[in-house]
Amino acid sequence: xxxxxxxxxxxxxxxxxxxVNALRGVSFSVxxxxxxxxxxxxxxxxxxxxxxxxxxxxxxxxxxxxxxKDLSNLKENKLIDFRLNKIGFVFQSYNxxxxxxxxxxxxxxxxxxxxxxxxxxxxxxxxLKAVGLEGKEHKKxxxxxxxxxxxxxxxxxxxxxxxxxxxxxxxxNLDSVSTNNLxxxxxxxxxxxxxxxxxxTHDQRVINKARRVIKxxxxxxxxxxxxxxxx
Amino acid sequence: xxLKLAWRNIWRNKRRTLITxxxxxxxxxxxxxxxxxxxxxxxxxISNSVRFYTGYAQIHxxxxxxxxxxxxxxxxxxxxxxxLAGNKSIAGMIPRVESFSLVAYGEKAKAAxxxxxxxxxxxxxxxxxxxxxxxxxLAGNENSLMMGQGLADYLNVSIGDTLALIGQGYHGINAxxxxxxxxxxxxxxxAFNDQAIYLPLATAQFYFGMEDQxxxxxINVDDEAKLERLKAHINxxxxxxxxxxxxxxEMMPELVQQIELxxxxxxxxxxxxxxxxxFGMFGTFLMMAKERTYEFGILxxxxxxxxxxxxxxxxxxxxxxxxxxxxxxxxxxxILTILHFNPIPISGEYAxxxxxxxxEPVLNFSISPVIFTDQATIIxxxxxxxxxxxxxxxxRLRVVEAIRS
Numbered sequence: 001x002x003x004x005x006x007x008x009x010x011x012x013x014x015x016x017x018x019x020v021n022a023l024r025g026v027s028f029s030v031x032x033x034x035x036x037x038x039x040x041x042x043x044x045x046x047x048x049x050x051x052x053x054x055x056x057x058x059x060x061x062x063x064x065x066x067x068x069k070d071l072s073n074l075k076e077n078k079l080i081d082f083r084l085n086k087i088g089f090v091f092q093s094y095n096x097x098x099x100x101x102x103x104x105x106x107x108x109x110x111x112x113x114x115x116x117x118x119x120x121x122x123x124x125x126x127x128l129k130a131v132g133l134e135g136k137e138h139k140k141x142x143x144x145x146x147x148x149x150x151x152x153x154x155x156x157x158x159x160x161x162x163x164x165x166x167x168x169x170x171x172x173n174l175d176s177v178s179t180n181n182l183x184x185x186x187x188x189x190x191x192x193x194x195x196x197x198x199x200x201t202h203d204q205r206v207i208n209k210a211r212r213v214i215k216x217x218x219x220x221x222x223x224x225x226x227x228x229x230x231x
Numbered sequence: 232x233x234l235k236l237a238w239r240n241i242w243r244n245k246r247r248t249l250i251t252x253x254x255x256x257x258x259x260x261x262x263x264x265x266x267x268x269x270x271x272x273x274x275x276x277i278s279n280s281v282r283f284y285t286g287y288a289q290i291h292x293x294x295x296x297x298x299x300x301x302x303x304x305x306x307x308x309x310x311x312x313x314x315l316a317g318n319k320s321i322a323g324m325i326p327r328v329e330s331f332s333l334v335a336y337g338e339k340a341k342a343a344x345x346x347x348x349x350x351x352x353x354x355x356x357x358x359x360x361x362x363x364x365x366x367x368x369l370a371g372n373e374n375s376l377m378m379g380q381g382l383a384d385y386l387n388v389s390i391g392d393t394l395a396l397i398g399q400g401y402h403g404i405n406a407x408x409x410x411x412x413x414x415x416x417x418x419x420x421x422a423f424n425d426q427a428i429y430l431p432l433a434t435a436q437f438y439f440g441m442e443d444q445x446x447x448x449x450i451n452v453d454d455e456a457k458l459e460r461l462k463a464h465i466n467x468x469x470x471x472x473x474x475x476x477x478x479x480x481e482m483m484p485e486l487v488q489q490i491e492l493x494x495x496x497x498x499x500x501x502x503x504x505x506x507x508x509x510f511g512m513f514g515t516f517l518m519m520a521k522e523r524t525y526e527f528g529i530l531x532x533x534x535x536x537x538x539x540x541x542x543x544x545x546x547x548x549x550x551x552x553x554x555x556x557x558x559x560x561x562x563x564x565x566i567l568t569i570l571h572f573n574p575i576p577i578s579g580e581y582a583x584x585x586x587x588x589x590x591e592p593v594l595n596f597s598i599s600p601v602i603f604t605d606q607a608t609i610i611x612x613x614x615x616x617x618x619x620x621x622x623x624x625x626x627r628l629r630v631v632e633a634i635r636s
Binding site: 051054056057076077080081083084085089091095097098099100104107108109111112113156160 | 232235236239240242243526529530531532533534535536537538539630631634
């Protein structure tokens with residue numbers, strides 16, 4: 001079952017002045033349960049592709065379909081609601097709301113979805129336990145380490161029970177212990193719950209954990225190595 | 232969650248928040264003091280003029296206010312006084328005869344304002360007896376008078392002396408009489424101190440040759456807000472063009488203008504103050520918006536609609552602003568309460584200036600709730616106006632750029 005289907009995506013920045021082709025006709029699809037890394041050197045278009053897949057940016061040309069829904073037809077509020085319910089985001093570090101505790105950061109998503117307080121509390125605690133942060137629910141981001149913050153971010157991304165999670169260089173600011181810890185948690189969730197993860201990275205430790213690696217260079221997919229399909 | 236989020240966002244930068252709160256509180260404090268002093272002074276001016284003399288309304292024979300002649304006096308129909316006496320809005324009625332006469336003692340003479348009063352009723356409504364500085368208050372129909380301190384000083388008279396009055400009475404007859412000085416009064420109105428002579432009503436009517444006639448019936452009310460309705464009611468009861476009913480605002484337009492002019496000048500000062508404070512508030516609001524661009528981007532990315540984010544931002548500004556207002560009120564209220572119950576007397580040259588303009592030389596302070604609701608409203612409007620910037624910032628936010636910032 002396809003979760004993401006991208007057809008001939010191009011993205012041109014600064015089209016009126018000095019055009020920069022960030023993506024040049026990228027097509028790919030992601031099935032449910034994949035653990036995919038989008039890799040490539042800096043400036044190859046990884047983040048742009050992730051932004052487009054996540055509905056944060058729109059392609060100059062091409063079509064992006066999530067769960068069968070064409071994102072280009074959605075107005076802003078519908079697109080925000082779509083992101084809220086269908087896509088989980090993990091950005092680089094410092095992406096938690098600093099004035100909210102770990103539990104409140106996770107609950108915020110569910111409050112936006114309109115869940116009751118009890119449902120929010122129960123799920124937030126369940127997710128904190130899943131990412132190994134039980135007992136840290138009342139800690140604010142500033143009281144957590146970088147790795148712990150990213151684990152809260154993963155829990156927050158999972159809170160809305162999305163179709164997939166997009167992680168933009170999630171380990172960029174983490175030490176190796178925290179990186180391994182975070183990757184283990186994401187891999188376990190992928191394995192046990194079938195959560196779909198797509199992350200951009202140039203961290204070899206992350207690439208090694210991925211079961212599919214899409215390599216971008218100069219705005220084009222230069223290789224798509226699916227270890228499940230092509231072991 | 233939104234309230235919690237807004238509250239915690241306000242306290243992200245404690246020092247900045249405290250400075251902003253202090254600046255708003257200072258503005259509210261200064262504005263409250265200024266406005267309290269203005270309203271207190273106006274209330275005193277009105278009280279001096281209205282409660283002490285004109286009353287909140289007066290009934291005259293038509294044309295009297297234009298031409299204050301004894302020939303425009305009238306005998307009040309009994310049925311009208313009965314009807315008015317039954318009206319609960321009316322705190323009291325005072326019949327008077329007013330005209331001018333020449334007053335002489337020894338070799339000195341001066342034009343004086345002669346007022347015939349019902350001593351009991353006059354005292355009930357204007358507390359005239361309290362103004363007595365020497366001698367005794369008028370008891371009833373007697374051949375005595377009370378006079379202003381200034382006039383007594385000018386004529387160099389004291390209690391027990393006899394004054395000669397000469398003037399023109401009703402329909403041009405000669406009015407002549409000799410009266411003992413029974414009391415000397417000092418009023419908050421300088422003109423009264425220098426000119427007023429009070430006679431018992433019947434004595435004044437006899438002096439002017441106008442038995443049972445009065446020139447005015449002053450009316451006091453328990454609540455000024457009811458005045459216009461009461462005027463319409465009295466007009467309706469009188470039911471003829473023979474009488475005119477005038478409120479104090481109509482009788483003393485110069486006082487109303489003086490108050491309005493002063494009020495406007497006070498407002499201009501407050502406007503300048505709030506502009507200065509507004510810049511300080513804007514600086515805070517600007518920083519609160521700018522430094523959170525990344526966070527706003529994250530919130531929109533993960534599923535918070537911009538409208539919610541805008542409302543959250545406005546909620547923060549309103550909470551911060553009202554915190555300042557509350558602080559300002561907490562500081563100013565006890566000070567104003569003390570000043571309200573302990574007016575500051577003015578002395579020296581300033582006191583003379585006040586007297587010259589007919590104002591009691593005292594700084595009065597009001598504690599009317601309107602002083603504080605005014606500040607709250609101004610700050611609310613100001614914060615909403617300044618809140619346009621963060622709202623605009625969120626409206627124009629480009630999520631991808633914000634996340635990269």
